[in-house]
Structures are given as C-alpha cells and as structure tokens.
Amino acid sequence: MAATKKESRISGGELANRERGRRAGKVVQILAIIAFSVFILLPLIFMVTTSIKQPIEIRESGALLPTRGVYLVNWVNAFITEPLGMFLRNSTWVAVISTLIVMLIAVPTSYSIVRFSTGGNALPSLILGGYVMPPIVVSIPIFMGIKSLGLANTTTGLIITHIILNVTIAVFLLDSFIRTVPRELEEAAWIDGYSRFDTLFKVVLPLIRNGLIATGIIVLILSWNEFLMALLLTYDPSAQTFPVGISRYQGQHGLQFGEMSAAALTGIIPIYILVFFFQRYVVAGLTRGGVKG
Amino acid sequence: MRRSSIDKHTPTLMIIPMLVIIVVFLGFLVYVLGLSVTNSTLAKPFNGFIGFANYTKAFHDAIFGQSLKYMLIFAIVVTFVETVLGFLFALALYTAVTSGRFIRTIALLPLFAPAVAIGMLWKLVYDPGSGFLNHYLLQLGIIQDPIGFLGNSKYAMAAVMAADIWQWTPFCFLLCLAAFQSLPHDPYEAAAVDGASGWQVFRRLTMPLVFPAVIIVFLFRLLMALKVFDLVFMLTYGGPGTSTQVASFYIYKVAFTTFKTGYAASLTVLTMLMIAAIATVLTLGRTYYMNRTK
Amino acid sequence: MASLELKNVWKKYGDVVACQDVSWRCEDGEFFSLLGPSGCGKSSSMRMIAGLEEITEGEIFFGDRNVTKLPPRDRNVALVFENWALYPNMTVYDNIAFPLWVREMPKDEIEKKVQWAAKFLDLTGILNYNVKGLSGGQQQRVSIGRAIVRQPEVLLMDEPISHLDASLRTRMREELESMLRKLGATTIYVTHDQVESMAMADRIAVMDKGLIQQIGTPKEIYSHPYNEFVAGFIGEPPMNFAKCELIKANGSLHLKSESFDVQLNQVEIDKIAKYKGKPQVNIGIRPEDVSVCSASTKNSVGVKVEFVEVQGERNILTLALAAGENFLVIVTSDIKPEVGSSIHVLFDQTHLHIFEAENGLNLTY
Numbered sequence: 001m002a003a004t005k006k007e008s009r010i011s012g013g014e015l016a017n018r019e020r021g022r023r024a025g026k027v028v029q030i031l032a033i034i035a036f037s038v039f040i041l042l043p044l045i046f047m048v049t050t051s052i053k054q055p056i057e058i059r060e061s062g063a064l065l066p067t068r069g070v071y072l073v074n075w076v077n078a079f080i081t082e083p084l085g086m087f088l089r090n091s092t093w094v095a096v097i098s099t100l101i102v103m104l105i106a107v108p109t110s111y112s113i114v115r116f117s118t119g120g121n122a123l124p125s126l127i128l129g130g131y132v133m134p135p136i137v138v139s140i141p142i143f144m145g146i147k148s149l150g151l152a153n154t155t156t157g158l159i160i161t162h163i164i165l166n167v168t169i170a171v172f173l174l175d176s177f178i179r180t181v182p183r184e185l186e187e188a189a190w191i192d193g194y195s196r197f198d199t200l201f202k203v204v205l206p207l208i209r210n211g212l213i214a215t216g217i218i219v220l221i222l223s224w225n226e227f228l229m230a231l232l233l234t235y236d237p238s239a240q241t242f243p244v245g246i247s248r249y250q251g252q253h254g255l256q257f258g259e260m261s262a263a264a265l266t267g268i269i270p271i272y273i274l275v276f277f278f279q280r281y282v283v284a285g286l287t288r289g290g291v292k293g
Numbered sequence: 294m295r296r297s298s299i300d301k302h303t304p305t306l307m308i309i310p311m312l313v314i315i316v317v318f319l320g321f322l323v324y325v326l327g328l329s330v331t332n333s334t335l336a337k338p339f340n341g342f343i344g345f346a347n348y349t350k351a352f353h354d355a356i357f358g359q360s361l362k363y364m365l366i367f368a369i370v371v372t373f374v375e376t377v378l379g380f381l382f383a384l385a386l387y388t389a390v391t392s393g394r395f396i397r398t399i400a401l402l403p404l405f406a407p408a409v410a411i412g413m414l415w416k417l418v419y420d421p422g423s424g425f426l427n428h429y430l431l432q433l434g435i436i437q438d439p440i441g442f443l444g445n446s447k448y449a450m451a452a453v454m455a456a457d458i459w460q461w462t463p464f465c466f467l468l469c470l471a472a473f474q475s476l477p478h479d480p481y482e483a484a485a486v487d488g489a490s491g492w493q494v495f496r497r498l499t500m501p502l503v504f505p506a507v508i509i510v511f512l513f514r515l516l517m518a519l520k521v522f523d524l525v526f527m528l529t530y531g532g533p534g535t536s537t538q539v540a541s542f543y544i545y546k547v548a549f550t551t552f553k554t555g556y557a558a559s560l561t562v563l564t565m566l567m568i569a570a571i572a573t574v575l576t577l578g579r580t581y582y583m584n585r586t587k
Numbered sequence: 588m589a590s591l592e593l594k595n596v597w598k599k600y601g602d603v604v605a606c607q608d609v610s611w612r613c614e615d616g617e618f619f620s621l622l623g624p625s626g627c628g629k630s631s632s633m634r635m636i637a638g639l640e641e642i643t644e645g646e647i648f649f650g651d652r653n654v655t656k657l658p659p660r661d662r663n664v665a666l667v668f669e670n671w672a673l674y675p676n677m678t679v680y681d682n683i684a685f686p687l688w689v690r691e692m693p694k695d696e697i698e699k700k701v702q703w704a705a706k707f708l709d710l711t712g713i714l715n716y717n718v719k720g721l722s723g724g725q726q727q728r729v730s731i732g733r734a735i736v737r738q739p740e741v742l743l744m745d746e747p748i749s750h751l752d753a754s755l756r757t758r759m760r761e762e763l764e765s766m767l768r769k770l771g772a773t774t775i776y777v778t779h780d781q782v783e784s785m786a787m788a789d790r791i792a793v794m795d796k797g798l799i800q801q802i803g804t805p806k807e808i809y810s811h812p813y814n815e816f817v818a819g820f821i822g823e824p825p826m827n828f829a830k831c832e833l834i835k836a837n838g839s840l841h842l843k844s845e846s847f848d849v850q851l852n853q854v855e856i857d858k859i860a861k862y863k864g865k866p867q868v869n870i871g872i873r874p875e876d877v878s879v880c881s882a883s884t885k886n887s888v889g890v891k892v893e894f895v896e897v898q899g900e901r902n903i904l905t906l907a908l909a910a911g912e913n914f915l916v917i918v919t920s921d922i923k924p925e926v927g928s929s930i931h932v933l934f935d936q937t938h939l940h941i942f943e944a945e946n947g948l949n950l951t952y
Contacts, residue, residue, distance in 0.1 A: 037399060039462075040403055040459075061428055109310070109311035126315055130318055132569075135541075136541040137325065137561050164317060167311065225405070227409050228522055243407040243410070247526070264414065283397050
C-alpha cells in the first residue's frame with residue numbers, strides 16, 4: 001500500500017502545476033525534455049554521422065545526415081592513420097591501474113579523516129586545495145620529476161601521475177559517502193572485537209558500495225580523459241593515451257574529420273557504455289560531492 | 294588483545310600513503326616556487342638565483358595580464374550561463390519522474406567525453422565547410438558566407454565558451470536537479486491547502502530552499518572553469534593570435550614551447566594566488582550570506 | 588464554519604481500496620474524530636476532504652457546497668499535518684502569516700491576525716525564530732497557528748500529537764481540547780489513539796479496512812459497540828472476549844463453553860430474541876464489568892489467578908479461564924488474591940455483549 005500511495009501523492013511541483021492547469025505544465029515539460037535532448041545530442045549525432053560520411057561529402061557540406069550512403073572506411077582508416085588500437089590499450093591500462101591504486105589510497109585516507117579527524121582541519125583543506133589547483137600548476141614539477149625517474153614516455157609514469165592528480169578528488173568524493181554510515185554501527189563492531197581495519201573493510205565498505213562504485217567510475221573516467229600530462233610526458237604512440245592520440249589526428253594529416261570522428265568515437269563509446277550501465281551510481285557520486293559542498 | 298595494539302596507530306597508518314602524496318604535492322609547490330626565483334629552463338633547472346626578477350617581468354608582461362583577464366572572463370561567463378541554464382532545465386524537469394533515467398543518462402554524455410574529443414567535435418561543428426553550424430546558418434539565410442568561427446578573433450572566445458557551455462550545462466543541471474529532488478514534500482501540501490498559487494509557492498518556498506544549493510553549484514563550477522585547458526588546446530591553440538589564450542594555456546606555452554620554466558613557474562605562482570584569492574573571497578562571501586539569513 | 592458531509596466516498600489506489608463507501612456527516616462546530624488503526628482509511632478520508640487526494644467515487648459537501656472537484660485552495664480548509672509540514676526556511680511569524688499573505692491581505696491586518704493566533708497558542712515569544720530550531724511541541728503549535736489564523740470553514744487535524752513524547756502528548760491533548768473548544772471550529776480529528784478520541788471528540792467514526800464501523804458519541808461507542816472490532820478497539824484496558832455457544836437448556840438460554848455456563852436473564856433474552864443465526868458466538872465484557880464473587884453465586888465462573896497488577900487505588904487481575912482464555916478484571920485494591928489460586932467471578936449481564944461469531948455483529952446492540 002505504501003508504494004502505491006506514493007504514486008498517488010501529489011508532489012510540490014505537481015501541485016503547483018495543477019494551479020496553472022495540468023496540461024500547460026506537461027507541455028512545458030515535454031518541450032524542455034525535447035530542448036534538452038536536442039541540445040545535448042545534436043552535436044554528438046553530428047559526430048557519428050560525420051564518421052560515416054565520405055570524405056568528399058565532408059569537405060563539401062556540413063549537413064547533418066550523410067546523403068551519399070554510409071561510408072565505414074573512415075573507421076578502418078582511423079586505426080591505420082594512427083595507431084588507435086595502441087592508444088586505446090594504453091588508456092585502458094593506465095586508467096584501470098591508476099584507479100585501483102587511487103582507491104586503495106583514498107579509501108583508508110578518507111575513512112581516517114572522517115572517523116578520526118586525522119590531520120584536523122589542515123588535511124581536508126590541503127586536499128581541497130589539491131582539487132582546486134589547475135593541473136598546469138603541477139605540470140612542470142611532475143614533468144621534471146617523472147623525467148628524472150626515467151619514466152618519461154612510459155605508461156608507468158602516467159599511472160603515477162594520474163594517481164597523484166586524482167587521489168584528492170577520490171578522497172573528497174568518498175568523504176561524503178562515508179559520512180552516511182552511522183557511527184553506531186561501527187561502534188557495535190568495535191565492541192564485538194573488530195579491529196579498525198576490519199571495521200572498515202567488513203562493515204563500512206559494504207555499506208557504501210554504491211559510493212565506491214561511483215567514485216571508482218569517476219576516477220576511471222578522469223584518468224581516461226586526462227590530457228595535459230599525457231601530452232607532456234609522452235612523445236610516441238608506445239605510451240600515448242587516447243586523448244593525446246586524438247590530438248595527433250589534427251596535426252599530421254590535415255583535418256580528416258571523418259577519421260577523427262571515428263577515432264574519437266572509439267574512445268568515447270566505451271565510456272558511454274560504462275555510464276549507461278552505472279548511471280545511477282555516477283549521478284549519486286556527482287551530486288553528493290557537488291551539492292554538499 | 295591484538296586489536297588494541299594496532300588500533301591506536303591505525304588512523305595514522307591509514308593515511309600514510311596519502312601523506313606521501315601530500316608530501317609530494319608540497320614538494321611540487323616548493324619546486325615551483327624554487328623555479329620561479331631562478332633562471333631556469335627546461336633543460337637546465339635551477340640555473341641561478343635571480344630573486345624576484347621573474348615576478349617583475351610577469352607584472353610587466355601584458356600578455357600574461359591579458360591571459361589572466363581571459364581566464365576570468367571565460368570562467369565567469371561560462372559558469373553563469375551553465376548555472377542558469379542548468380537551473381532552468383532542472384526547474385522544468387524535476388517533476389518528470391518517468392523520463393528520469395533517460396534524461397540523466399544523456400546529461401552525463403557531454404560530461405564524460407574527453408575534453409579533447411569535445412574540442413575536436415566542436416572544431417568540426419564550427420568548420421566553415423564541414424560543420425553543421427555554418428551549413429544550417431547558410432541554409433536558413435541568416436548569413437551569406439560561411440564564418441570561420443575559430444579563426445576569427447572576434448568570435449573565437451565565444452566559440453570556445455559555447456563548447457564549454459555545451460559540455461558543462463548538463464553537469465549543473467544534474468546538481469540542481471538533485472537539489473530540487475531533495476526538497477521536502479510536506480510543506481508543498483501545506484502550501485496547497487493554504488491556497489498558494491504555483492508562482493507563490495515557487496517564490497516563497499522553492500527558491501529560498503534551492504538557492505543555497507545553486508550558489509554552491511556556481512562556486513564549484515567556477516573553480517573548475519578557471520582551470521580550462523584541453524578545450525582551448527584543441528579548438529584554438531590559444532589563437533587566433535592570443536584571443537583565446539587563457540592563463541593556463543599561456544603558462545603551457547611559456548614552459549613547454551619556449552622552455553622558460555623559471556618564468557613559467559612565476560606565472561604559475563601568480564595565477565595560483567589569484568585563484569586562491571578568488572576562492573577565499575567566494576567562500577567567505579558565501580558564509581557571510583548564509584549567516585546573514587539566519 | 589459549516590457542516591461537513593461525505594457521501595458514498597470511495598478511494599482506490601489502483602486495485603487497493605483505501606475507502607469503501609464511506610458516508611458520514613459532521614455538524615457545524617462539532618468536534619468529530621476519525622479513529623482507527625493504520626491503513627483503515629482515516630488519513631485517506633482526511634486528505635480527500637482537504638483536496639490533496641482525488642476522490643475515486645462519491646461526493647463531499649461543505650455545508651451546501653459540493654467541493655468534490657475543487658482544488659484545496661478553493662475549499663477553505665485548514666490542515667494540521669501529522670509531521671507539521673512547516674515551511675522550513677521561514678520564521679514562526681511567516682509560517683503563520685503565509686495563508687494570509689497568499690490571499691493578499693493588507694499587512695496590518697495580517698499582523699493583527701498573526702498576533703491573535705500567536706497569543707492564543709502562546710507563541711508570541713518566538714515569533715521571530717526560524718522554525719527549524721523549535722521543539723516538537725512548539726512546531727506543533729505553529730502548525731496549528733497556521734491552520735487557525737484564517738478562520739477556515741473546516742479544521743482538519745491529522746494525528747497532530749502522535750509524534751510528541753508521551754508526557755508531552757497528554758499535556759498537549761488537554762491544551763488542544765480547551766483550545767479547540769474556545770475556537771468553536773468544525774474540527775475533524777484523525778488519530779489511531781482511542782484515548783485521544785474518547786477524551787476529546789463529540790462524536791467518533793471508527794474505521795477499519797476502509798469501512799466505517801460505527802459512528803456515535805464516545806459513550807455510545809463505549810457502551811454499545813456495533814461489532815467486535817469496535818468493542819475491542821475502544822477501551823483501556825481492552826474488552827475481554829471468549830468463544831461460546833448459545834444453548835437452549837431447561838427452558839432458558841445459556842451461554843456455554845468449556846470455561847463457563849451462564850444462564851441469560853430476561854433482559855438479555857429479550858435483546859437477542861430476534862436472532863436466528865448460528866449458535867456460535869463470542870461474548871465480550873469489559874474488565875470493570877466483571878466482579879469477584881463466591882463459588883456459590885449463580886452463574887459464577889471458575890478461574891485461576893495468573894497475575895495481579897497493583898495500581899494504587901485499584902488492582903488489575905489477569906485470570907485464566909478453563910479453556911485457556913485470559914480475562915482482565917478491575918477490582919478494588921483490597922482484593923488481592925494469590926497468584927495461582929482459584930477464585931470465582933461474575934459477569935455483569937447488563938454490560939455483557941454477545942457477538943455473532945461469523946461476522947462480529949453485536950446481537951445485544
């Protein structure tokens with residue numbers, strides 16, 4: 001009965017809409033949905049259609065839909081012109097590994113800050129500071145540092161870099177999730193004889209499973225999309241990641257939009273599949289971290 | 294018991310890896326500071342102490358000043374537009390429960406594509422020959438000749454802003470949506486019984502409740518927008534000329550194309566100070582505002 | 588102020604029926620209570636009266652006005668919500684003033700009315716406080732203030748004190764009662780607590796599973812419950828029940844079970860004279876209508892003492908009947924049998940209720 005009651009319950013917005021006339025409100029909503037969808041999807045659809053247009057057609061016109069039939073060769077060429085496969089492989093490797101390590105570091109850190117206020121006020125501020133800093137600021141030191149370690153142009157160097165860049169964000173995001181776990185649960189665990197570590201792994205983490213997934217996905221995507229450091233630290237495809245790879249298409253061969261679109265899509269589509277399936281978690285993570293300030 | 298001996302140190306143990314990172318971070322800052330007061334290049338760091346010479350140079354560097362200006366203008370304009378648009382969309386859509394999943398998924402799309410891909414996408418969109426913007430403007434008769442948006446110093450900045458707005462409005466939308474959806478239910482029923490019209494409810498009840506969250510969205514996004522780099526790199530490479538050269542891009546050029554890392558470091562420090570100042574002012578302003586309304 | 592009438596009102600949520608053919612009328616100025624357990628339909632009824640829920644079938648009248656299709660704002664009702672539903676960002680003053688502000692009343696008039704309501708509810712001291720920091724009792728009074736400030740035709744109260752601490756609840760109940768009497772408004776009071784209803788209402792409508800079980804004054808409902816549900820729901824401690832059969836023996840009617848054999852007196856026989864149904868019945872008798880007697884008394888029932896609860900000026904005995912039923916009996920404090928001992932009790936037949944076993948209807952109604 002509770003479930004059906006909720007459906008019949010009138011929300012604040014609906015009550016307000018009722019005043020104006022239910023139909024008017026619905027119309028506005030439908031228009032808004034259409035406007036919103038068009039706004040977002042139009043450029044993306046254009047990218048997709050460009051990737052299947054023949055090069056001649058691309059040069060000629062910027063119409064939305066291809067008129068000379070579907071041309072899939074762009075997609076093939078994308079892999080030939082540049083070693084796209086390698087870029088994708090590197091990106092995957094760097095993203096996955098760096099995310100795992102980031103989580104390994106961020107989880108205990110965040111937990112420690114929330115539960116035991118380690119570092120008092122200074123630590124959270126430092127972490128926030130790390131988050132606010134533009135990457136360009138640390139680009140020079142990181143560049144010099146990685147180079148001096150002999151890790152320039154290696155995926156390992158990138159992994160280390162991404163860990164440094166992303167761990168603050170992970171701590172920040174996890175913070176608000178950990179705070180949702182009631183203290184009493186952990187205290188009960190301590191009384192029962194669990195050590196602090198056990199409490200973390202067996203009690204807290206399972207409860208914030210959603211938060212962990214959300215944070216992990218966001219960090220993964222941040223790493224996958226990271227551009228500046230990847231650009232600076234790599235100079236040949238053996239270590240270059242997907243974003244850097246994309247930028248190469250414009251340099252070397254003039255603007256082959258068809259191939260570039262196809263190439264861009266190969267890196268974007270996996271992300272989108274990920275997002276589609278984990279949409280619920282991702283939104284939770286974003287809105288928690290964002291609105292709570 | 295095993296527990297008590299480890300437990301005391303567990304909190305500290307847990308953050309050791311993080312501390313390492315923080316030390317590294319601080320090391321970086323020190324490094325940058327150090328660079329800024331020396332005559333360094335990419336090949337020869339710490340080549341000789343020169344005091345504040347780099348900073349003096351920076352103060353006289355008109356292009357640097359311009360890049361700071363562009364950074365601010367860019368950040369403020371895009372954040373404002375994104376927040377307002379995001380808010381309006383959220384306002385219109387927060388009661389639409391049925392299309393929730395669909396809307397949320399597509400809202401995430403611009404957000405999660407790499408900025409370079411988005412840069413490339415908009416480069417395509419703006420292209421005079423191959424882009425649909427010019428194509429349809431021509432078709433609708435709004436313009437006579439195709440416009441090279443990115444090659445035209447009048448339009449370039451706006452074009453980059455538009456691309457950023459496209460990418461981040463959905464983000465602001467999602468956050469504002471969350472704020473709307475966390476509104477309490479009951480007071481709205483009370484308002485209905487009290488006889489309030491939709492507009493009255495919005496003005497007196499909804500707005501005061503969501504406004505604090507919207508402010509946070511604005512501040513959050515502003516701090517992010519100050520960092521813009523990838524988009525500029527892909528779309529305009531700072532150009533044409535320097536018309537889209539924001540601070541982070543200028544620093545990049547100085548450090549990695551002219552290799553003057555010492556000078557770049559000083560620019561970095563100055564930029565960071567400015568951002569820190571802005572962040573502090575905004576946070577203080579927000580705290581003041583929140584306390585004032587108690 | 589006006590009378591309020593529900594005519595054949597149904598409320599369905601899909602296949603679930605929350606209110607079945609509910610009809611009742613409450614007069615102008617009456618304090619009318621809707622009483623029942625959770626899920627009985629009382630809240631749904633109230634929300635339909637307020638206009639917050641659509642009426643699946645039936646009609647609602649305020650006086651002569653058919654308000655069935657009107658939105659809440661056109662009905663001139665006021666609702667005190669269970670969770671108070673105060674406007675969280677506003678002060679006490681603004682909360683109370685809101686309905687007046689909505690009607691674009693001039694500022695000085697609003698001031699007068701708000702001050703009146705505040706004085707009435709003892710809120711003048713905290714008018715400028717934001718409602719978020721207030722205690723439960725204060726929030727509740729603000730909620731009432733908001734409701735009464737515009738002198739509505741009908742005042743609805745949805746379990747207004749159920750979320751207060753027990754001690755506060757008792758005090759608030761008394762305050763509420765005197766307050767509402769002074770106001771003289773037509774009041775519909777929804778609650779699941781029969782003590783509240785019985786103490787405050789002029790008339791009560793008892794509901795269960797979406798159906799009206801009985802409508803009457805507290806006294807009527809207490810002494811003449813229409814069916815087993817009402818009988819068992821009202822009264823603290825609750826009524827005692829036992830299964831038995833109506834048997835004709837030796838030219839008279841007996842109530843017979845394993846535990847007892849009671850010969851009915853003439854008054855009782857007359858009451859159930861028309862009954863032609865099955866002999867299986869349940870008897871109901873309140874704890875205060877059972878007395879301790881000697882074994883030789885006619886119609887006495889043998890019982891074993893399970894528990895004695897001393898309550899100062901009275902004791903409550905928990906007695907076990909032969910067939911295992913537990914009866915509660917209220918006695919004076921000097922009667923204090925040993926636990927485990929066997930005693931005898933007598934049912935006061937003037938207050939003995941006989942319910943048909945199949946449908947729970949009170950044959951002695």
